[in-house]
Amino acid sequence: MEDLFIEEEIEALRLTIEKHNKLYYQDAAPVISDTEYDLLVKRLQALEEQYPQFKVTASPTQAVGSDLAPGSSIRAHKMRMYSLDNGYSFGEIQSFLSRIQKETTTFPVCILEHKFDGFSINLYYENGTLQYATTRGDGYEGEDVTENILTIPSIPRNIAHQLPLEVRGEIYLPIAEFQRINDERSEQGEKPFANPRNAAAGTIKLKDKTIVAQRKLEAVFYSVGMHETELSSQDELLRFLDQLGFPISKNIGHGKSFSDIKNFCNGWETKRGQLPYEIDGIVIKINDMALQQKLGFTSKSPKWAIAYKFKAEEKATILLDVDYQVGRTGAVTPVARLKPVYVSGSTVSNATLHNADEIQRLDLHLGDEVVIIKSGEIIPKIIRVIAEHRDETAVPVKFPASCPVCGTPLEKESGGVVHYCNNIACPAQLQRRIEHFASRDAVDIDGLGEALIRQLLGHRIIGGIADIYSINFAEMAKLENQGEKSIENLKTAIEKSKDQKFHKILFGLGIRYVGAKTARILAQHFGSIKPMMQASKEQFLEIHEIGEKIAQSLVDFFADEHSRELIQRLLDAGVNMTAEVTRKSETLQGKRFLVTGTLTHFTRNGIKEEIEKQGGITVSAVSGKLDYLIVGENPGSKLQKAQKLQRVTILSEEDFLEMIT
Numbered sequence: 088m089e090d091l092f093i094e095e096e097i098e099a100l101r102l103t104i105e106k107h108n109k110l111y112y113q114d115a116a117p118v119i120s121d122t123e124y125d126l127l128v129k130r131l132q133a134l135e136e137q138y139p140q141f142k143v144t145a146s147p148t149q150a151v152g153s154d155l156a157p158g159s160s161i162r163a164h165k166m167r168m169y170s171l172d173n174g175y176s177f178g179e180i181q182s183f184l185s186r187i188q189k190e191t192t193t194f195p196v197c198i199l200e201h202k203f204d205g206f207s208i209n210l211y212y213e214n215g216t217l218q219y220a221t222t223r224g225d226g227y228e229g230e231d232v233t234e235n236i237l238t239i240p241s242i243p244r245n246i247a248h249q250l251p252l253e254v255r256g257e258i259y260l261p262i263a264e265f266q267r268i269n270d271e272r273s274e275q276g277e278k279p280f281a282n283p284r285n286a287a288a289g290t291i292k293l294k295d296k297t298i299v300a301q302r303k304l305e306a307v308f309y310s311v312g313m314h315e316t317e318l319s320s321q322d323e324l325l326r327f328l329d330q331l332g333f334p335i336s337k338n339i340g341h342g343k344s345f346s347d348i349k350n351f352c353n354g355w356e357t358k359r360g361q362l363p364y365e366i367d368g369i370v371i372k373i374n375d376m377a378l379q380q381k382l383g384f385t386s387k388s389p390k391w392a393i394a395y396k397f398k399a400e401e402k403a404t405i406l407l408d409v410d411y412q413v414g415r416t417g418a419v420t421p422v423a424r425l426k427p428v429y430v431s432g433s434t435v436s437n438a439t440l441h442n443a444d445e446i447q448r449l450d451l452h453l454g455d456e457v458v459i460i461k462s463g464e465i466i467p468k469i470i471r472v473i474a475e476h477r478d479e480t481a482v483p484v485k486f487p488a489s490c491p492v493c494g495t496p497l498e499k500e501s502g503g504v505v506h507y508c509n510n511i512a513c514p515a516q517l518q519r520r521i522e523h524f525a526s527r528d529a530v531d532i533d534g535l536g537e538a539l540i541r542q543l544l545g546h547r548i549i550g551g552i553a554d555i556y557s558i559n560f561a562e563m564a565k566l567e568n569q570g571e572k573s574i575e576n577l578k579t580a581i582e583k584s585k586d587q588k589f590h591k592i593l594f595g596l597g598i599r600y601v602g603a604k605t606a607r608i609l610a611q612h613f614g615s616i617k618p619m620m621q622a623s624k625e626q627f628l629e630i631h632e633i634g635e636k637i638a639q640s641l642v643d644f645f646a647d648e649h650s651r652e653l654i655q656r657l658l659d660a661g662v663n664m665t666a667e668v669t670r671k672s673e674t675l676q677g678k679r680f681l682v683t684g685t686l687t688h689f690t691r692n693g694i695k696e697e698i699e700k701q702g703g704i705t706v707s708a709v710s711g712k713l714d715y716l717i718v719g720e721n722p723g724s725k726l727q728k729a730q731k732l733q734r735v736t737i738l739s740e741e742d743f744l745e746m747i748t
């Protein structure tokens with residue numbers, strides 16, 4: 088039984104990693120940090136090792152992440168391009184070395200190189216002339232990017248070497264150039280790149296090489312693929328490349344002992360901020376090529392090299408001020424305004440402080456020197472204060488007693504850490520509440536976003552959520568940037584939103600603690616708004632998933648006259664407040680379900696529970712008895728198998744959600 092879950096977890100991990108591979112390598116738009124990504128891969132590796140029966144050859148642990156985009160021009164590599172194994176601790180480096188020491192009597196001398204955070208590239212030369220340049224692709228074949236590569240001046244067109252030669256390295260954007268490009272993009276209203284690596288990856292695949300030429304890409308080389316030259320060490324290889332005119336790294340170390348390696352890694356981890364380019368670690372390579380050959384490769388990376396990955400970069404800067412933002416539920420969040428500082432790929436000038444307790448924990452004073460990291464390298468966070476550098480006259484940061492926008496005294500929920508402005512008419516909350524109401528997961532009014540809401544509120548065309556349904560469009564037409572077409576579209580979107588599903592409308596009301604899932608449960612339980620408004624706390628508590636906190640919040644919300652008025656006005660406008668009730672237990676009762684692909688609304692275990700709770704049966708393979716196959720993103724072979732069986736109904740996650748609500 089447990090094995091079933093393991094198999095499921097392996098498949099889920101595999102699909103998740105493949106999704107992130109695409110985001111990273113093809114779209115140059117990752118949504119998780121490298122560290123988080125590496126953790127997923129390590130978990131999958133460990134499971135596959137422990138349960139080899141579930142290992143598949145198509146696993147991302149067996150292949151390099153592919154950057155090949157559909158429709159691009161592809162060329163095969165003459166020799167395969169590999170990825171690199173990595174470790175986040177010296178323990179992992181130590182075990183890497185121990186494995187190698189089984190093959191040698193002496194300490195294996197290592198070459199230590201910066202791990203450039205760029206985009207890998209392969210150049211092919213014949214008769215001393217560059218023939219083409221390709222990306223790593225899937226490791227076997229890459230995308231032809233010759234035209235773009237030729238815009239990089241440091242890449243030699245001709246070399247004094249007639250034999251066929253594949254040269255490998257990295258293209259990257261120096262930090263200064265990255266910042267220049269981002270400033271330019273911000274000015275032109277374009278979205279800035281998240282970090283230099285993404286910028287380089289995005290640039291190299293551009294169709295317009297004149298734009299590529301304007302971005303001053305640089306290159307560094309450290310490896311060869313196919314070659315017909317005798318090379319006996321990595322040292323010699325680097326000299327060979329250097330002599331042919333390829334840029335190589337200026338910071339190469341020799342590891343003759345473990346402490347050499349440690350010192351080089353630690354040294355650069357501290358100094359990396361001084362480099363004009365980004366590195367995310369140190370690559371440790373066995374120098375002796377005879378030994379390299381003996382060690383060979385795994386299905387994905389050389390066994391003679393490992394990348395020591397750095398921890399999230401820490402930077403010190405000055406706390407200039409603290410702002411307090413009021414969210415839609417009235418929660419007040421402190422935000423630190425910082426002296427802009429460059430950290431892990433971008434310039435940071437704000438960091439979240441979460442709540443009043445966090446300010447206390449840090450013992451934050453205005454003007455403090457603070458240390459920040461990007462947790463998961465995405466959201467900046469203050470981790471500590473350098474109290475020794477504090478000025479004697481510095482004033483402690485004091486969480487306000489009243490709402491910074493409307494002045495209402497803030498209240499802290501009992502036992503909680505969050506302070507709330509409980510004024511339902513607070514203008515800051517109003518803006519956020521309308522944004523929330525109109526958002527995709529709620530009522531979904533396309534076109535009614537932050538800016539337009541601000542504009543409509545500012546001109547008093549709306550004053551609250553219910554006013555959306557009585558907008559004076561003639562007045563709106565007089566506003567700036569409001570063309571006939573966009574007003575027509577908005578009208579349609581607003582009309583359409585009236586028929587939105589009840590649980591989404593309920594979610595849109597923005598009741599504290601009532602998230603999308605709770606709204607779904609409530610809608611299903613009560614069927615419509617009226618009985619919910621009359622329900623007692625005890626009645627809410629009878630619902631399995633509803634606890635004390637949510638129940639109290641619901642009772643408070645429905646007791647509030649503003650909420651009641653809002654609901655009445657929405658009803659009057661014709662907004663749907665009734666769930667389409669399908670007798671749940673009847674639809675799923677006794678039916679057999681199977682899931683494939685990555686789900687967005689459920690975890691694998693979550694959907695199982697849901698199916699079973701409603702009387703369905705979950706099975707682990709496609710068979711003649713299967714009734715429904717729920718298909719997520721990147722479905723596996725189960726889908727093809729199921730499609731061949733007439734009996735099986737294929738459901739999207741949305742279809743399934745509809746079935747159960």
Ligand code: AMP
Nearest residue numbers: 170171200201202203206207257309370
């Ligand atoms: P990954 O992208 O996680 O597969 O890491 C492996 C990649 O690191 C290689 O494909 C190279 O593009 C890159 N890399 C950066 N610097 C070096 C270096 N000094 N030696 C080898 N690979 C490097």
Ligand code: ZN
Nearest residue numbers: 490493508513
């Ligand atoms: Zn307020």
